[in-house]
Amino acid sequence: MTESSEESDATEGRSDPRAPDGSMDEASASTTGDGGGSSTAGDEDGSSTTGDEDGSPTAGDAQSASKSPSESADLDALRRQVEKTYDFDDFGPQEMAEMSLDEWEAVFDPDTWIVGEELLDRVEQELNARVAIREIFAVVERVRAGDDRVVAYSDEGYAIVHADGSVEGEGTVLRDVKPTVALCSMESYELMDAPEDASLPDPDEIVEGSGEFGNLMLQIVAAAQMVVGLGLLVAWIALPSLSTIVAPIAAIGFLVIGFFLFLVVANARLSDRFRTREFRNRLRALEAVKDERPEFLPDRPTAGRAEEEGGPSTEAEAIDGGDASDPAETADDGTDSERPL
Amino acid sequence: MSSSGSTYGDIHRYEPARESTAAAIAIVLLTIIEVIFVFLFTYGLLSGWGLTDTGNMYLGAVLAVIFIDLAFILAMYRKEFLPDVVIVKKRRRKWEDLYVREEEVDGVPFADGAWDHVKRAVYPYYKR
Incomplete structure (x- = not known):
């Protein structure tokens, strides 16, 4: 996240003067x-x-x-x-x-500036590559029905890139897509290579991320520390010859370290279970969005066109979207939606 | 830059751990060393190695090895055996979000011109 926001600042500074x-x-x-x-x-x-x-x-x-x-x-x-x-x-x-x-x-x-179909091709490739490295969490689609455009959407928003380089949408996806468009419209920017299968993973394919091997090693270390700590403590109490203060201090140190390591393992297991469940849920939510085809995403060419015309005025979420020819809207938040940044 | 709606806690990326073979071998070796040295330290302490000069230094060195080894084990574990997770968190407001204007992000010059800089460096109370 930090990366992309920095990038957006940098590109905004560079690209303002020479926008399409x-x-x-x-x-x-x-x-x-x-x-x-x-x-x-x-x-x-x-x-x-x-x-x-x-x-x-x-x-x-x-x-x-x-x-x-x-x-x-x-x-x-x-x-x-x-x-x-x-x-x-x-x-x-x-x-x-x-x-x-x-x-x-x-x-x-x-x-x-690169605009038109070439820009859309570049944006599509770049977005796919960024989704593949999980920098952007979204589904990327090229919509050729009606006007040519690239649509990226997730459960948390969407972004539509038009051929003239303008971006509209809302949410985190819009924020992540904007710098990509700015970069792609620059001739000097070299695109990333998108792998063959650049989509987000299937929810059922997500496995719990930390394998048991690392946990096992950490548990061995923790157990050794605990055993030694307890042993030292017992020896200090039991053996009259061992009267140094170093023994109980070292014992407590070892016990603390062992306890901490067991805690690390327990936390890793619990948070892993929780996070995989959350991630699966999010991927499922994304699939649900994909299936129900939101209004900015036409499923058929004719229906899509009609929906696109009707969409912005009726939907509350399209406040910073809308037609480029509408001067009032442009004046309202032209900085947000209409610039190709 | 704030995003609409509450997205806090959303998981943006979840990549399973790599668990490469080299890392696995390394962490096994480090674990064995750790266990050996922990027991060695305890044994040495109980049998009074620390009462002589050399023995004391030796015990200290063993303890140092224990801690350094533990550090490497933890680093290895964190890097290779935990998943790569990115979670959306709230960005706290920083000083510069509140008190720095956009056009002054690179700072404000405190004097204009080289000569003015010299004058101000020499005499800080030079007229504002």
Whole structure:
């Protein structure tokens, strides 16, 4: 846990300035909040998403070149001005909020981030690998019905990763998935290899974790200590020749150590039994969630689409989910759900 | 960063112990040594080895071996013979959660510029 939260902090710091354009449009629209900005956001959004889906690195340049030359000169001027105004070595959320949408568009190149289907492929592989090493406790599914997306869910929440890199969901799964998405959208990040069977184990396959062998060894040591301790104590009382104070002290020391070791073994056995039961229960709960197909997870393509439209407005748990085009919701908690972090 | 709902006590990961062969052999040897030395110490104490200079040092050394050996047994047991468990626990609030702002996580400079640093180092009561 600590690991993943640290990671999320690190990646958040790194990835804020250059988030994919789709989400950044929303972020800056929500922060600036002026009418003119949002209207440009509309058409810029449309053109840039097509560029992303082509996946060609020169898509943005080609678009700007196809516009009039004076416009590109304006863009250059704006870019120079923005670079002068902001210090990008020390660029945080505050500066991000200060920037207008036009400034943002001028400086940041959306192609520095992996988005679209490639991102989803990467996220899927990475999530599977992380589930395999049990860093994330969730079921990972790729949903190709409707819009392509990766869904990870457990009994404690869910996360949906969309092709534009935005993540929505709730609970611990969302918190664990966010840094993964941020990492996967970076070209320089090398994915982990997922094993063939990357899913969580079957509840009935869970065996009690500590074998009896280690416990046996510890019990032998403990028994030896106890025997010696008792022997010393008896000898000190019985033998008149043994009058040193060292004997009872050593005896008590040995007895304490032996008692402690027996306690360790007893605790290991008890807590093991308890923990395997809890873990089995949790895996069963996960299977139950899998079987009943929650509303964010379509079982059939058509039904899934309909459910997805209806879901967010009716369900209370979808407060930070919802459509990306809903400006009110974005403004409410844009930092939480809409950014690809 | 808090998560909604109560997830405390949830088991996030439960991997059975490795119990590798090397560890098993090691812990058996350590256990035998431990038992031998514990009895040796008791025998030595009862038969009065500690009354001579050399014998006293010898008994002390035996006791040291007992404790060091026990430490290794416990370390081995913990590492190789107990399952790998991750449990969700409550994160207690730390000082920095309450009193450090997000933009000041890396600290606040106490002076601006190199010369200012020199001045403040030389004279701590220099104007704030």
